[in-house]
Amino acid sequence: MKGLESSGLGMENIDASKEIHDCTQVRGMSSDYVDGELEAQTSGGIIQHLQGCPPCLAFIESLKATISLIKDPQGKKAPDGLRARLIERLRGAN
Numbered sequence: 001m002k003g004l005e006s007s008g009l010g011m012e013n014i015d016a017s018k019e020i021h022d023c024t025q026v027r028g029m030s031s032d033y034v035d036g037e038l039e040a041q042t043s044g045g046i047i048q049h050l051q052g053c054p055p056c057l058a059f060i061e062s063l064k065a066t067i068s069l070i071k072d073p074q075g076k077k078a079p080d081g082l083r084a085r086l087i088e089r090l091r092g093a094n
């Protein structure tokens with residue numbers, strides 16, 4: 001029964017980013033991604049997804065632009081309620 005203990009634990013993924021294939025998932029994490037709040041592995045997976053998915057790339061770009069517009073000059077985040085509403089609007093528009 002050798003080999004079982006080395007499989008399925010995700011050890012092989014520690015250094016590799018895991019590509020995310022689901023657009024809904026990417027867009028769901030987009031605001032954390034833009035804020036740089038995701039783990040390196042997760043944001044790496046998003047970057048890989050964006051390279052092959054122009055619609056999600058466009059979504060992230062417009063989200064980035066929107067968030068930078070509503071950020072205050074000290075670089076503090078916009079209020080969560082406002083951000084949430086804007087993100088909802090972007091999602092609806094796509």
Ligand SMILES: [Zn+2]
Nearest residue numbers: 023026053056
């Ligand atoms: Zn996508």
